[in-house]
Structures are given as C-alpha cells and as structure tokens.
Amino acid sequence: MTALRLTGVTAGYRGRTVVRDVTVDVPAGSWLAIIGPNGAGKSTLLKAVAGLVPATGDVLVGSKSVAALGNRERARVLGYAPQTPSLPEGLTVTDYVLLGRTPHLGPLGRESRSDLDLVAGALARLDLADLAHRPLRTLSGGERQRAVLARVLAQQAGVLLLDEPTTGLDIGHAQALLELVDQLRRADGTTVVSTLHDLTLAAQYPDRVLLLDGGDVAAAGTPAQVLTADRLSRHYGASVTVLTAPDGSLVVAPRRD
Numbered sequence: 001m002t003a004l005r006l007t008g009v010t011a012g013y014r015g016r017t018v019v020r021d022v023t024v025d026v027p028a029g030s031w032l033a034i035i036g037p038n039g040a041g042k043s044t045l046l047k048a049v050a051g052l053v054p055a056t057g058d059v060l061v062g063s064k065s066v067a068a069l070g071n072r073e074r075a076r077v078l079g080y081a082p083q084t085p086s087l088p089e090g091l092t093v094t095d096y097v098l099l100g101r102t103p104h105l106g107p108l109g110r111e112s113r114s115d116l117d118l119v120a121g122a123l124a125r126l127d128l129a130d131l132a133h134r135p136l137r138t139l140s141g142g143e144r145q146r147a148v149l150a151r152v153l154a155q156q157a158g159v160l161l162l163d164e165p166t167t168g169l170d171i172g173h174a175q176a177l178l179e180l181v182d183q184l185r186r187a188d189g190t191t192v193v194s195t196l197h198d199l200t201l202a203a204q205y206p207d208r209v210l211l212l213d214g215g216d217v218a219a220a221g222t223p224a225q226v227l228t229a230d231r232l233s234r235h236y237g238a239s240v241t242v243l244t245a246p247d248g249s250l251v252v253a254p255r256r257d
C-alpha cells in the first residue's frame, strides 16, 4: 500500500524553481532517504511535501491530496521535523513536546492524561526524561535536535518527514535515533522520508534512496543501486570507496587520491 505518492512535484521560491518534476511512491512502513549535494533541493522537497513551500504537481497521503488538507488535519497525518527549527526558547522541554499533541486536542484545547503519557514516552525514548523540566534555551544542540524529534513522535502522524535528523548528534545518539525511527516503522507501520548527508547511514537504514542533484532526480532505487562510487563522484565530486561490511551492509568511505 502506498502511504505517500509524489507526482511531478516541482517547487521553489519566488519564481525560482529549486526542485523539478519529482515522482516517487513511498510504500506504507518503508523509509525513503533523499540524498544529494548541498543545495540540491532536499530540504525544499521535504517542505513541499509538508505543504510549506509553494509546489505544483500532486502530493497524496493515502488517498488525500495534501493541498486539500487544513493545517490541523495535515499535522495529524504528516509529522515534519525541520533541519534548523526555530524553537520557542522560553518553553520547557515537556511543554514544547506537548505542542506535538495540538492537532489531537479537543475543542477546549486541554491535554488529557494520555497526551501527557505520550509526551513522557517520547521524552524517554529520546533520552530526554532528565531534561523534561529544563527550558529549551538551556539545551545543547544535540539535545534540542532530540527535543524536536520527540515533538514529532508525540504527534503520532503516520508519515514522518525528517530533515537531517542526525545533525549535531554524536554517533551514539545518531544511531539510537535512527534505530528508534526504524523501530517505529516496523512496530507501527510509520512511513519515513528523511534527508541524510551521511551516506553510510543512508545505506544502512532506508529501503530506498532518491538522489537529487541541481533539483532533478539523478537516481532512485535501493541503497546498493544508487550508492556507487562513480555516481557519488559525478554528483558530489567526492572520492569514495564503497565497501561491503561483514554483515553485508554498505560503507561509503572517503578516499584520499
């Protein structure tokens, strides 16, 4: 079953087209990584899917067009975590993560016990329980990044759009976060679309990879199909060796020529 379908999505800013004619189906419970060099249009494509930049073409979530959804309904089906979120600094971590429940609250806007439990669960899963009462402004970069993810998890949307979710995280927290996202899609059937710069991680977690270059789709397929040394040289100008680890997963290793 397709959870998310993009058909001919073209998007940009003030008359400048930045992403052109992207067509891709993302099956329910799968993980699509959007990769590509800086400025390729990865974040813009995610924003277009989230309905945050003007776009032409079609974005369907299930059978519904995103363009036809109101903000509240959209936030119930699509959880978007931006790369550099502007955070309401005065809020505590708990109050910030509670914002993820906003699209689910009743007419009086009061959170219930189950909303608070969901928030506590999201904080625990992201190793933030000890920071629950700290103001956001006092968090380190990696802690803030995890708080953003906790808010998106609390939102309980079926499709997660994660822009560079591991930015600023150390390798342990980056792995823990990606494992958590992987677990969500396996346990709950959550569908994931994320941009990723780390190509070894892009080989390990997603099922499919879409390579953007200059706003165009340069390649799409499984990580093994897309992540070849030739292609990475052509589109990133990078010298890399693509190795196979003992467990069969790919490692994209930078090489000095």
Ligand SMILES: Nc1ncnc2c1ncn2[C@@H]1O[C@H](COP(=O)(O)OP(=O)(O)OP(=O)(O)O)[C@@H](O)[C@H]1O
Pocket: 013, 018, 036, 037, 038, 039, 040, 041, 042, 043, 044, 045
């Ligand atoms: N708000 C904006 N207004 C105008 N141009 C923008 C805006 N945001 C991004 N751009 C431009 O759109 C192009 C694509 O940017 P985008 O952030 O989508 O790329 P990216 O692939 O995510 O890059 P990176 O890997 O550096 O994060 C860039 O040339 C960028 O300068």
